[in-house]
Amino acid sequence: MKKVAALATLLTLTTALAVAPKDTLVIQESADIPTMDPGVTYDTASGAITENLYETLLTYSGASLTKLEPLLATKWTISNGGKTYTFDLRKGVKFHSGNAMTCADAEYSFERNLVTNSAESGNWFISESLLGTGANANDDKTITWARIDKAVECNNAGQLVFTLPAVDPAFLAKLAYTGQSIVDSKHAAKIGEWSGKEADWKAWVGKDLTNSNLSKQPSGTGAYKFVRKDANAFLATAFDGYWGKKPAIKNIVIQKVSELAARQQAFLKGDADLIEGGGRAVDEEQIKGKPGVVWQDGFPSTSATAFFMNENIKATGLLGSGKLDGKGIPANFFKDANVRRGFSYAFNYDQYIQDVQKGKGKQRTMLLPDTFPGYDAKVNTYTFDAAKAKQFFQRAWGGQVWKNGFVLTANYRAGSVPSQTAMEILKKNIEALNPKFRVNIQAKQWSEMLASSKKGEEAMIVIGWAPDYADPDNFMYTFYSSNGYYFPRNNWKDTQVDKWLEQARNTVNTAERNRLYSLVGKKAYEQAPYILMPAPVGYSFMRDSLVGADQKSFNPMISFSYTGTFWKELSKK
Amino acid sequence: MLNFIVKRLIQIPVVMLVLSLMIVGLTQLLTPEQRAAPYIRSEQQAARLEQIIEQRGLRDPFPVQYGRWLGSTLQGDLGYSKASNQDVIATIKERLPRTIELTILTAIPILLISVWLGTLSALHKDKFIDQFLRVVVVLGYSLPSFVVGILLLAVFYAYLGWLPGSGQLNVVNTFALGDIRTYTGLLTIDAALNGRWDIAWDALQHMILPALTLVIVLSANIIKVMRNNMLEALTSDYVRTARAKGLAPKAVNRKHARRNALLSIVTLGGFLIIGLLGGSLITETIFAFPGVGQWVVQAAVGVDLAAVLGFAMLTAVIVVLVSTVVDILYGVIDPRVRFD
Numbered sequence: 051m052k053k054v055a056a057l058a059t060l061l062t063l064t065t066a067l068a069v070a071p072k073d074t075l076v077i078q079e080s081a082d083i084p085t086m087d088p089g090v091t092y093d094t095a096s097g098a099i100t101e102n103l104y105e106t107l108l109t110y111s112g113a114s115l116t117k118l119e120p121l122l123a124t125k126w127t128i129s130n131g132g133k134t135y136t137f138d139l140r141k142g143v144k145f146h147s148g149n150a151m152t153c154a155d156a157e158y159s160f161e162r163n164l165v166t167n168s169a170e171s172g173n174w175f176i177s178e179s180l181l182g183t184g185a186n187a188n189d190d191k192t193i194t195w196a197r198i199d200k201a202v203e204c205n206n207a208g209q210l211v212f213t214l215p216a217v218d219p220a221f222l223a224k225l226a227y228t229g230q231s232i233v234d235s236k237h238a239a240k241i242g243e244w245s246g247k248e249a250d251w252k253a254w255v256g257k258d259l260t261n262s263n264l265s266k267q268p269s270g271t272g273a274y275k276f277v278r279k280d281a282n283a284f285l286a287t288a289f290d291g292y293w294g295k296k297p298a299i300k301n302i303v304i305q306k307v308s309e310l311a312a313r314q315q316a317f318l319k320g321d322a323d324l325i326e327g328g329g330r331a332v333d334e335e336q337i338k339g340k341p342g343v344v345w346q347d348g349f350p351s352t353s354a355t356a357f358f359m360n361e362n363i364k365a366t367g368l369l370g371s372g373k374l375d376g377k378g379i380p381a382n383f384f385k386d387a388n389v390r391r392g393f394s395y396a397f398n399y400d401q402y403i404q405d406v407q408k409g410k411g412k413q414r415t416m417l418l419p420d421t422f423p424g425y426d427a428k429v430n431t432y433t434f435d436a437a438k439a440k441q442f443f444q445r446a447w448g449g450q451v452w453k454n455g456f457v458l459t460a461n462y463r464a465g466s467v468p469s470q471t472a473m474e475i476l477k478k479n480i481e482a483l484n485p486k487f488r489v490n491i492q493a494k495q496w497s498e499m500l501a502s503s504k505k506g507e508e509a510m511i512v513i514g515w516a517p518d519y520a521d522p523d524n525f526m527y528t529f530y531s532s533n534g535y536y537f538p539r540n541n542w543k544d545t546q547v548d549k550w551l552e553q554a555r556n557t558v559n560t561a562e563r564n565r566l567y568s569l570v571g572k573k574a575y576e577q578a579p580y581i582l583m584p585a586p587v588g589y590s591f592m593r594d595s596l597v598g599a600d601q602k603s604f605n606p607m608i609s610f611s612y613t614g615t616f617w618k619e620l621s622k623k
Numbered sequence: 624m625l626n627f628i629v630k631r632l633i634q635i636p637v638v639m640l641v642l643s644l645m646i647v648g649l650t651q652l653l654t655p656e657q658r659a660a661p662y663i664r665s666e667q668q669a670a671r672l673e674q675i676i677e678q679r680g681l682r683d684p685f686p687v688q689y690g691r692w693l694g695s696t697l698q699g700d701l702g703y704s705k706a707s708n709q710d711v712i713a714t715i716k717e718r719l720p721r722t723i724e725l726t727i728l729t730a731i732p733i734l735l736i737s738v739w740l741g742t743l744s745a746l747h748k749d750k751f752i753d754q755f756l757r758v759v760v761v762l763g764y765s766l767p768s769f770v771v772g773i774l775l776l777a778v779f780y781a782y783l784g785w786l787p788g789s790g791q792l793n794v795v796n797t798f799a800l801g802d803i804r805t806y807t808g809l810l811t812i813d814a815a816l817n818g819r820w821d822i823a824w825d826a827l828q829h830m831i832l833p834a835l836t837l838v839i840v841l842s843a844n845i846i847k848v849m850r851n852n853m854l855e856a857l858t859s860d861y862v863r864t865a866r867a868k869g870l871a872p873k874a875v876n877r878k879h880a881r882r883n884a885l886l887s888i889v890t891l892g893g894f895l896i897i898g899l900l901g902g903s904l905i906t907e908t909i910f911a912f913p914g915v916g917q918w919v920v921q922a923a924v925g926v927d928l929a930a931v932l933g934f935a936m937l938t939a940v941i942v943v944l945v946s947t948v949v950d951i952l953y954g955v956i957d958p959r960v961r962f963d
Contacts (some may be wrong), residue, residue: 051912070794071794071795074794074795082706082707082708083708083920084705085707085708110740167676168678169662169671169674169675169677170662170675175672191676210655256674256678257881258678259706260703261703261708261709261710277798277801278800278801280717280800280913281707281714281718281913281917281918282791282792282797282911282913283790285797285798285801287798301798303794303798304798305790305797305911306911306913307789307790307911308908308909308911308917308920308921309789309909309910309911311773311775311776311777311909312773312776312788312789312909312910312911313789315777315780315781315788316788317790318781319780319781319784319788321788321794362705409638439878447758495657496660498656500656500663500669501656502671503653504672533728534872535670559693622927
């Protein structure tokens with residue numbers, strides 16, 4: 051017994067030091083960091099790292115999604131009718147390698163993104179602005195070195211000049227995306243990345259940079275410098291040569307802990323300042339209200355999710371008889387707006403908010419985050435109303451739907467509890483309207499669903515969209531335009547809406563854009579191409595020793611979603 | 624003996640070739656979209672699905688895809704693992720020593736404790752100690768490792784605070800790791816060789832709970848087999864003869880009965896080590912222990928083909944090597960089974 055006691059004392063003595071030190075921010079999460087190369091960063095786990103090791107020309111001002119402020123640029127001017135952007139760059143900025151940042155680095159960074167523009171990256175949207183196409187030179191033979199070179203140049207005064215083929219109101223917001231960070235061109239070329247010259251540009255077209263040399267040895271201008279990354283942890287430390295204010299926290303440790311129970315225990319003991327939680331229901335039960343824990347609620351959500359109702363279903367397997375005979379549906383079942391309206395009135399939004407979002411959800415008026423510019427809160431919304439749903443179904447297809455009934459087969463993403471619950475709510479309400487109505491729901495693997503829905507083969511699915519940059523076009527065009535990314539999935543086309551969306555894309559007048567988006571929202575309410583899912587309300591929790599993370603500073607466009615801030619703005623008491 | 628070992632080593636590439644053909648063949652049952660899934664991390668990236676499939680030749684016929692894999696493998700390139708975000712070879716190099724470390728720390732106690740307890744149980748058949756050990760064995764059998772792991776973590780880390788939680792080192796030591804020169808890849812030994820006894824001690828402490836979990840879960844089977852073997856040996860003719868000759872009970876039990884009872888334990892020990900070296904999937908995941916097991920779980924979940932193939936190749940090497948050692952050990956224990 052004595053031996054056991056002695057061992058226990060020894061172990062306790064050595065582990066007592068384990069609590070996260072004051073100068074170190076400890077984060078535990080389940081996922082690994084896919085890449086540290088901004089040229090291919092297109093997910094939040096990678097973005098959370100690159101946005102702190104690197105810097106962009108400009109960034110969001112505090113929590114605002116509309117106000118942009120200079121970061122590596124000091125100011126910019128727009129000329130040539132909105133097609134030329136000239137940036138003055140900050141002087142005296144050093145990269146982590148010790149190299150001084152010059153305009154050549156900025157030029158290199160953007161040209162590298164345009165040259166590589168790999169399928170894994172988000173560079174398609176900067177390419178759309180600067181070359182007028184989202185494709186790279188392998189897929190679009192009209193892209194030449196001359197076009198890339200001309201799109202972004204340094205002038206004699208050392209200013210960075212972008213020349214756009216057409217006006218793009220979202221251009222500045224796109225520049226704030228961490229994928230458009232300025233990289234150290236001398237360091238990159240030295241470690242075997244693209245030379246920055248015409249001679250070898252072709253060899254880099256479409257190249258996946260996920261595991262690039264730059265990803266292994268990053269060198270940015272950010273407040274934090276990469277130290278090491280292994281199977282277990284990522285380490286960064288404050289960069290002594292940083293041009294801005296010295297960060298309060300010296301070290302950052304991101305530990306990879308796949309098991310939720312292990313993360314929770316570390317957090318409650320104070321060994322971790324921030325952890326990846328297990329969803330609202332779990333976190334409210336197991337974390338909220340525990341000693342040493344700060345719980346913050348009411349954060350904005352920047353994703354938008356909807357039921358898609360495909361107006362041209364290409365897979366015969368889901369159509370049953372393929373006719374309105376009560377044993378199936380025709381391929382164009384959803385073409386009749388009354389069917390879509392009927393479904394929209396049949397979904398119980400409040401029940402979804404209660405069941406899935408634990409009462410913390412909010413109905414939106416359009417498929418655009420409510421914090422985004424262009425959102426119009428005055429547009430009408432559908433509510434659950436069985437009587438109205440019945441009225442629309444009775445009108446649909448000249449009364450055939452109500453008389454004969456239908457069998458609809460809808461797929462949801464396997465493993466997604468919110469999607470499954472939403473489908474079950476809809477199924478129950480639809481089937482309660484008329485005994486001849488039947489909705490069969492089945493789980494499907496995500497990768498298969500992505501492929502089949504893109505081919506227009508899904509009848510009804512639930513999918514969402516998260517923003518690349520804080521501009522309404524990124525959502526509105528994606529969901530509502532017949533040239534948008536989601537069009538093949540629901541085949542809803544409205545020429546008037548298409549026209550409004552193109553107009554909004556081609557004007558820099560904010561008031562006019564807002565008016566156009568509001569018109570799209572109203573038309574979409576009336577035509578009901580989607581059933582809008584209530585948006586979740588965000589929350590966060592952290593150890594009470596962490597300072598600098600609250601609702602006022604939380605910006606949903608920051609990839610480090612635990613605090614919605616850059617690490618340099620945090621401190622510990 | 625040398626002939627035997629060489630023959631076994633020649634088997635390795637053959638086993639690997641057959642395995643790789645089977646696995647690449649099996650993956651052809653998946654759609655190109657499913658095989659492209661590991662490259663997609665967000666709905667926005669999914670918009671680029673077609674380009675990803677095109678770029679990686681996922682629609683190419685099977686011989687072309689297999690040929691591409693074999694070609695790069697023969698050049699020592701096993702591909703890039705999305706699960707670890709680095710090359711497969713680099714991943715194995717980094718993680719295998721960690722698993723070996725945990726295997727050493729786990730397998731030796733399991734074998735020693737099991738042989739001892741199994742013998743003890745048999746020698747005290749139906750007495751209290753035997754009854755007690757039988758209950759322990761049933762418990763060890765029925766408790767899944769994720770239950771034992773989380774339970775140990777909750778008690779010794781969260782409640783008592785005697786042992787550290789998941790991971791391999793405390794936060795304060797993670798930064799110091801960069802200064803440690805790697806000799807063996809085994810963290811405890813490398814830290815000790817660098818004179819960083821604090822880090823060696825820290826790493827060792829972090830391995831106690833995962834090792835204990837494995838000891839509890841994996842000992843049960845061997846204790847049971849050892850008990851049965853021992854009981855059989857104790858009632859056999861040669862033991863009776865030995866006793867009749869007037870040998871001391873200790874000598875009879877140890878030299879005659881236990882030595883024979885150990886034969887099947889050598890085989891079981893071989894399986895145990897193969898299993899442990901192949902990564903203790905659940906235990907490594909729970910304790911965030913960066914071994915091959917943790918990697919392969921993620922690889923399997925994410926259909927990470929390069930990683931699954933790389934892991935299969937690694938397992939083939941381990942199986943052939945360990946079973947060769949087991950066969951040699953057989954010869955050492957049982958003179959009837961010698962190769963020369």
